Amino acid sequence: MNPVLNISTYLFTPLPDAAALRDVLHERAVNAGLKGTILIAEEGINMFLAGGADEVRGFIAELKQDARFASLEPKESWSDQQPFRKMLVKVKNEIIRMNMPTIRPASGRAPAVTPETLRRWLEAGHDDAGRPVVTLDTRNDFEVDEGTFDNAIDWRITKFTEFPDALRANKAEFEGKTVVSFCTGGIRCEKAAILMQNEGIDNVYQLEGGILKYFELTDGSHYSGGCFVFDRREALGVDLSSVPRMHSETPAAVADESK
Structure with a gap:
């Protein structure tokens, strides 16, 4: 068994003492x-940690x-080596930067769909109400x-702050769909789903736990390729182990883009 436990986790919760x-x-x-x-901010916390299993789980328990x-x-995966070089704790204005201060997930989330339900919808080609289902990738282009996901909508954004404008330019394509x-x-996607609701788009969901949770709880059907991660493993496969990257070039300014 690989000896290093890797976790990623976040929570939108008011932290005035960040x-x-x-x-x-x-x-x-x-x-x-x-x-x-x-990363800590007034809006919450976002973490990527690795170490011995007892130590990582003990830190979270405390x-x-x-x-x-x-x-x-936390979402867990394992590696045979420590994927991080140092331990950093940073105070930020946002734990994921969108530049939309009115989007506050701690005040109320958009509806979420479980990985198992999404897999079932994608298999059927529609949701439980019979509406066509489309997936929207909110990540940066190099991650995509x-x-x-197969046939996912990808607006080729280079940073998350571009998402609001991309949404407003393309939201008509969601009419009549989930x-x-x-x-x-x-x-x-926590922030993205709230913004979509605020922009008047009906039948919006966020994928609970993202791609990593989808890999953990399903067989990965309807997803092609690996999942980029922001550490030295670089990309994970459906079994949450490191896989070779399809593209070796990564933009330099990605340190605060997170899961």
Whole structure:
């Protein structure tokens, strides 16, 4: 068994003390021998950590003793080597930057669809009400190039801040359809689905847990290629193990683009 446990998790929860949390979380993570990145902002927390299984799970268990983090649900995968070089904890304006301050998932999420349900809909070609189902990739173009759902809508955005304008230019194509937004681990489609609702698009869902949870809970049907991840593994396959990338070029300014 690969000895390094990798987790990704995020939660939109009000953190007015984000700046004070930075040093506390950094000290805990370093003391546990963990490496990775934790982003914290007033809107919540976003984490990618790797280390020994007991240490990683112990860190999360201690964090969840704070009621604000009690509903964290990390997605797990394994590797034979530590995929991160250092332990970073950063305070940001947003844990995933959209530049839309009115989009606040902590105040109410858009409806979510489970991976199992999405697989069933894609197999049938429609949702339970008989509407055609389309998937919308909210990731950056170079991530999409590594793999995506079959026939997914891809607007070739280069950063998530471009998503609102792309949506407004293309939202007519969703009329009469059920649209499921997705990303690597769920964080981007949280904001994307709320924005779509606010823009008057009906029948909008987000994929619960993103691509990684889809890989974990289904056989990966209707998805082709790998899933880009922001660490030295670079891409994961349906079995959540590292796979060779289809494209070796990655834009330099990707440090804060997350799952």
